[in-house]
Amino acid sequence: MQFTLDPKLAKDMLVSQHHNQRGSNLDRRHLLKLGVASVVAASLPGLRLKAQSCAPPIPANHGLSNGGSCPYPIPWLDKNGNHNQSPAPNVELSNIFHFKGKLARCNGFHGMGTDNKGNRFAWGNPTTDYSYMAGEYWAGRQARQGIFTHT
Amino acid sequence: MPTEGLTFSQDGTTATLQMTNVPIIDQPRWPAMDAETTPASMDFKLVFKATSEPVKYEDPLRQFRFEGFKANAQLEATFRVPSIDFTFKTDPLETSKCDFAVIGTEVNGKYYEAPKS
Numbered sequence: 001m002q003f004t005l006d007p008k009l010a011k012d013m014l015v016s017q018h019h020n021q022r023g024s025n026l027d028r029r030h031l032l033k034l035g036v037a038s039v040v041a042a043s044l045p046g047l048r049l050k051a052q053s054c055a056p057p058i059p060a061n062h063g064l065s066n067g068g069s070c071p072y073p074i075p076w077l078d079k080n081g082n083h084n085q086s087p088a089p090n091v092e093l094s095n096i097f098h099f100k101g102k103l104a105r106c107n108g109f110h111g112m113g114t115d116n117k118g119n120r121f122a123w124g125n126p127t128t129d130y131s132y133m134a135g136e137y138w139a140g141r142q143a144r145q146g147i148f149t150h151t
Numbered sequence: 152m153p154t155e156g157l158t159f160s161q162d163g164t165t166a167t168l169q170m171t172n173v174p175i176i177d178q179p180r181w182p183a184m185d186a187e188t189t190p191a192s193m194d195f196k197l198v199f200k201a202t203s204e205p206v207k208y209e210d211p212l213r214q215f216r217f218e219g220f221k222a223n224a225q226l227e228a229t230f231r232v233p234s235i236d237f238t239f240k241t242d243p244l245e246t247s248k249c250d251f252a253v254i255g256t257e258v259n260g261k262y263y264e265a266p267k268s
Contacts, residue, residue, distance in 0.1 A: 130197050
């Protein structure tokens with residue numbers, strides 16, 4: 001998701017939570033996990049962001065290991081370093097592979113708003129996109145239930 | 152995310168996604184590789200409303216099928232960047248527009264079964 005103010009205006013701002021950004025100390029899979037965690041944290045009043053670990057646990061005493069609960073990325077997007085593509089007709093809309101459930105996506109928002117100094121700005125651009133995915137996904141050799149959002 | 156963040160109307164044609172105090176980043180120079188980030192937060196409410204126009208997107212080679220309806224989506228949000236004392240609040244939900252929106256169901260990967268020809 002990204003919000004840009006009108007580029008013609010002197011003060012630009014971009015607020016974004018990009019799961020596909022490069023150059024970060026966090027790898028892409030961690031960012032997806034962090035994004036999910038941020039949504040969880042967001043809904044609980046007073047709770048600060050804490051990344052939920054979905055990494056495979058290290059088994060003790062020679063126990064089984066079937067992988068972690070991280071959702072699997074879309075393979076042909078992942079190989080290009082992305083977790084998603086801009087929603088459009090006839091493209092893969094999900095951010096998660098091995099998924100079945102409810103999904104909605106949108107992009108290209110346009111609107112107006114006001115900053116804390118009373119200045120009026122336009123917001124939105126073609127990549128201002130949101131989504132939810134609610135249903136079953138397969139990870140760590142088992143079906144799991146989850147609700148995810150891309151903001 | 153918890154289930155209460157995503158709600159559906161009884162007939163399933165409207166979905167509301169609402170969050171508060173979501174930690175995000177302010178990254179004015181994105182997508183530059185060395186774009187610096189600043190902690191920020193946002194509240195938002197997003198409403199999808201299905202239209203009566205059905206859509207089906209399917210690609211057997213990429214193993215996905217989306218079935219649903221074109222939709223209208225509207226958004227209102229507030230953004231805060233405390234370190235620069237900046238807050239931005241959008242106008243009410245009803246004043247926003249979006250270029251593309253769909254709502255429905257999807258299957259992909261191991262859950263996908265190609266149509267039998």
